[in-house]
Amino acid sequence: MIQTLQQISTIADMRVHIQEARRQGKKIGIVPTMGFLHDGHMSLAKAAREKCDLVVMSIFVNPLQFGPNEDFERYPRDIERDRELAQSGGVDLLFTPEVTEMYPKPILTNISVSNVTELLCGKSRPGHFDGVATVVTKLFQIVQPDFAFFGQKDAQQVAVVTQMVFDLSMPVQIVPCPIIREADGLAMSSRNVYLSQEERSEALVLSRSLKQAEAWLAEGVALPEIQKRMIEMISAMPLASIEYVEVLRYPDLVPVEQPIPGESIIVALAVRFGKTRLIDNLITYV
Amino acid sequence: MIQTLQQISTIADMRVHIQEARRQGKKIGIVPTMGFLHDGHMSLAKAAREKCDLVVMSIFVNPLQFGPNEDFERYPRDIERDRELAQSGGVDLLFTPEVTEMYPKPILTNISVSNVTELLCGKSRPGHFDGVATVVTKLFQIVQPDFAFFGQKDAQQVAVVTQMVFDLSMPVQIVPCPIIREADGLAMSSRNVYLSQEERSEALVLSRSLKQAEAWLAEGVALPEIQKRMIEMISAMPLASIEYVEVLRYPDLVPVEQPIPGESIIVALAVRFGKTRLIDNLITYV
Numbered sequence: 001m002i003q004t005l006q007q008i009s010t011i012a013d014m015r016v017h018i019q020e021a022r023r024q025g026k027k028i029g030i031v032p033t034m035g036f037l038h039d040g041h042m043s044l045a046k047a048a049r050e051k052c053d054l055v056v057m058s059i060f061v062n063p064l065q066f067g068p069n070e071d072f073e074r075y076p077r078d079i080e081r082d083r084e085l086a087q088s089g090g091v092d093l094l095f096t097p098e099v100t101e102m103y104p105k106p107i108l109t110n111i112s113v114s115n116v117t118e119l120l121c122g123k124s125r126p127g128h129f130d131g132v133a134t135v136v137t138k139l140f141q142i143v144q145p146d147f148a149f150f151g152q153k154d155a156q157q158v159a160v161v162t163q164m165v166f167d168l169s170m171p172v173q174i175v176p177c178p179i180i181r182e183a184d185g186l187a188m189s190s191r192n193v194y195l196s197q198e199e200r201s202e203a204l205v206l207s208r209s210l211k212q213a214e215a216w217l218a219e220g221v222a223l224p225e226i227q228k229r230m231i232e233m234i235s236a237m238p239l240a241s242i243e244y245v246e247v248l249r250y251p252d253l254v255p256v257e258q259p260i261p262g263e264s265i266i267v268a269l270a271v272r273f274g275k276t277r278l279i280d281n282l283i284t285y286v
Numbered sequence: 287m288i289q290t291l292q293q294i295s296t297i298a299d300m301r302v303h304i305q306e307a308r309r310q311g312k313k314i315g316i317v318p319t320m321g322f323l324h325d326g327h328m329s330l331a332k333a334a335r336e337k338c339d340l341v342v343m344s345i346f347v348n349p350l351q352f353g354p355n356e357d358f359e360r361y362p363r364d365i366e367r368d369r370e371l372a373q374s375g376g377v378d379l380l381f382t383p384e385v386t387e388m389y390p391k392p393i394l395t396n397i398s399v400s401n402v403t404e405l406l407c408g409k410s411r412p413g414h415f416d417g418v419a420t421v422v423t424k425l426f427q428i429v430q431p432d433f434a435f436f437g438q439k440d441a442q443q444v445a446v447v448t449q450m451v452f453d454l455s456m457p458v459q460i461v462p463c464p465i466i467r468e469a470d471g472l473a474m475s476s477r478n479v480y481l482s483q484e485e486r487s488e489a490l491v492l493s494r495s496l497k498q499a500e501a502w503l504a505e506g507v508a509l510p511e512i513q514k515r516m517i518e519m520i521s522a523m524p525l526a527s528i529e530y531v532e533v534l535r536y537p538d539l540v541p542v543e544q545p546i547p548g549e550s551i552i553v554a555l556a557v558r559f560g561k562t563r564l565i566d567n568l569i570t571y572v
Contacts, residue, residue: 109453141456167395
């Protein structure tokens with residue numbers, strides 16, 4: 001039997017499907033996305049397909065998580081192409097609500113997670129993770145998933161959602177999935193489409209610098225020194241403008257002088273090329 | 287068959303019961319309380335019993351919703367008595383987690399609801415409704431109720447929870463239940479036990495002033511005038527210290543000069559007698 005994707009755009013419709021799936025004892029997986037799908041998203045769908053009986057992918061460009069001067073309006077959208085990709089990726093239900101369906105009135109409820117949001121993107125994008133935590137909670141309430149799949153490219157998002165699920169005892173297991181990269185190393189992102197050829201070429205410094213950092217970590221180079229060397233490396237690119245480069249303990253995202261063996265370390269960066277903000281990271285044991 | 291109450295103190299145990307109930311297609315109702323049960327709580331249990339197949343009552347004195355100078359420590363507790371009352375009130379599962387079970391580590395996630403928390407208790411107890419919204423969400427995640435029963439005595443709490451459920455599309459229906467009063471009019475509250483005989487006697491002014499307000503509303507007296515008269519009436523009591531007396535539109539809790547016919551109005555008050563803070567209210571159509 002060929003599996004057929006169903007596209008659903010209202011919360012009420014989704015509830016009907018979820019109730020039926022629950023009644024049948026199906027394990028439900030959700031892959032929350034903002035659409036304009038790439039292989040990173042597809043790897044999440046694949047992981048969900050392997051673990052769950054019903055795979056729900058949401059496509060929702062969530063205005064709550066964009067700052068006033070960010071790219072909410074111009075964020076790339078292509079629902080036709082997304083639908084085909086979702087179908088071929090084994091998604092059962094594609095949830096594509098309009099903003100007015102998700103927020104029929106101005107939303108008065110806000111969810112915030114402290115500590116893990118203090119640095120990195122939490123620092124440079126105030127309110128961003130409140131928007132993420134709030135919409136993810138809302139999606140969880142609608143879809144009632146047993147598993148939720150998130151890409152490690154947004155490592156801080158994974159940390160925030162994991163903390164929230166723990167704190168609120170949400171009956172869902174967060175499944176972080178590895179970063180998927182282009183052949184030349186660039187981390188896949190819907191925003192890569194913004195890049196000019198020159199910017200795209202210079203942006204390879206990001207994954208290169210992370211690979212270097214991994215080697216330096218293995219050699220035992222001090223964390224502040226690694227940070228310094230990476231900043232030098234990236235700054236050498238004429239079009240690059242660094243927002244942050246941080247080496248922190250993972251998953252609590254706090255600065256440490258020198259890691260204790262057995263701890264995880266995240267090397268994380270956000271760099272602008274022209275108007276395009278890219279993030280990338282590497283998580284490793286030491 | 288005599289129904290037997292089961293007391294459960296861990297989240298993991300509760301999940302086992304809830305999963306089984308869900309599998310059987312049972313309708314689940316929750317009555318969230320802080321214990322020291324009185325007839326107000328029992329009326330909620332009764333409403334839940336009538337509407338649901340599985341009635342869960344939680345007893346948890348939630349530290350998050352108490353301010354630093356409030357009565358968290360001395361809040362009255364009597365779990366033996368509560369268990370007997372819950373049993374006789376038709377409760378199936380009594381959820382009595384310790385603080386360390388609900389918050390094994392300091393909780394980093396906070397839920398806040400704006401607008402409806404600006405006045406009344408939200409103004410005089412900063413952070414209180416964040417604590418309420420957060421713990422109610424956590425209880426909803428653990429118990430996964432179809433219905434949740436709240437007393438209208440905490441009218442602003444009902445407004446906050448209703449707003450949150452709407453905003454986050456929580457799959458639960460909030461059922462507000464009427465205030466239950468002692469024979470002489472005093473609204474039932476676990477905190478009434480704090481009152482001295484003299485305070486208890488003076489506190490009757492609260493329900494009396496609300497009854498008066500209802501009559502004045504019916505006569506078309508202007509809202510600010512009603513507020514003024516109530517303040518005079520209550521201030522006449524030597525032991526009374528008014529925290530607020532407000533006449534607002536319900537359920538959005540905003541001040542209005544004169545209500546439009548068909549709108550609901552809440553007359554709400556918080557008054558201290560000695561160290562004891564009492565609240566009461568009246569909701570009426572005009």
